[in-house]
Amino acid sequence: MTKDQWGAVKQNLLANVGQHNYKSWIEPLVLDRTEDGVAVIGAPNSYAGTYVSRNFGDLILGEVSSVNQQIRRLEFIVSQAANVNAAEPARPAQVEVEPAPAPEAAKPAKPSALDAMLQPAPLDPRFTFDSFVVGKPNELAHAAARRVAEGGPVTFNPLFLYGGVGLGKTHLMHAIANELQKNRPELTVVYLSAEQFMYRFVQAIRERRTMDFKSLFRTVDVLMVDDVQFIAGKDSTQEEFFHTFNALVDQNKQIIISGDRAPGEMTDMEERIRSRMQCGLIVDLHPTDYELRLGILQSKVDAQRSQYPDLKMADGVLEFLAHRISTNVRVLEGALTRLFAFSSLVGREITLDLTQECLADILRASERKITVEEIQRKVAEHYNIRMSDLIGPKRVRTYARPRQVAMYLAKQLTSRSLPEIGRRFGGRDHTTVIHGVRRVEELKQQDGQIAEDIELLRRALEA
């Protein structure tokens, strides 16, 4: 088939599918080649290839075979030529169309904003496993994400990632999607935020095209929904999400969800959704610790070296930032970017002085505000004991264990020295504090209850 014939085919399709569908789906297609009775058509991405083949495949085949009777089948590939902006190289989407009735294409298509909106959210190519720094607080989440990214048989469904703001949930989800697109291009992977899910659903209702919405979301192989807490309290979106979720799980398709807290704690979420979300693997991204922050800073410095080849940084600056800036990695990244830009503008080496001058507001905002007294109050409340017993001399375990937990949290969450912490616990010696902190570190490994208590307390204190 010649390029002119392909052009004529597209013009005929325009008349059949309507201006809007044409613009969203048909116009980007390119004819890659025809061989052995097969027309190979390039689509901008595998999602578009799947959508077009399912919805317009027969219509296209009809038009193509009317200009070239040799062609009996279509095959869709992902092609850069179909989307000059597409960053990915051409690769097969492995979608084949056999002549069969196409219900959607047969319908008189009406112009719709939904078609374009049903495209999955674009992925950030920088969010990969390579650029994700692994440390103790995120190692389990990372390992689970890696496993899902292998695209093998579905072992836990859904994978539920949760954690506080800026701790890498979105990064990990994009990394899974990027990895799957690279190694398993035949899979239709859809990533979107819960907000986008809702917006698209509402649009589908408005256009009376909920069937299109349903069928589209039920044909994906891997569905990722970010920030699911957004749909809590939004009844009809929750309902639709629940059905989508069930349909995919029934077909053994992988679902990955992220949220700002564990499913059990999403009190505005319908009970049946909460319990469904608890069926798979739930992993927590813990607040970053000093080592992880330092690792992330080092990797970001390496990544930016090419952009700032003359950059000079004094020893101790990264350690200072890792120590002083909060657990949120986004804030950490922002600080570093500002520091680089500032130092390159003024042509000065990044020293501790320059860092303090340039980042004064960020440093002030992330000053630790948690006090030892607050920690003691929360711990006493949690274990239902009196403050005086927590701080006092009694050594029975009912008081000694909570006391050690409180010392451990004081060490982790405040910048107080060990002797200062000891003083606040009824004038104890710093060696007692060291012993308490070590004991809790050991217990955290052996006793799930203690680990859970500490996590709950930490969250309550950092909230």
Ligand SMILES: Nc1ncnc2c1ncn2[C@@H]1O[C@H](COP(=O)(O)OP(=O)(O)OP(=O)(O)O)[C@@H](O)[C@H]1O
């Ligand atoms: N372990 C990590 N290694 C490298 N970069 C990280 C890591 N964790 C987070 N980041 C970076 O921090 C920024 C914020 O991460 P991300 O957007 O994934 O957070 P989030 O948990 O989804 O936050 P939110 O709750 O706001 O949606 C991103 O630029 C991300 O690349």
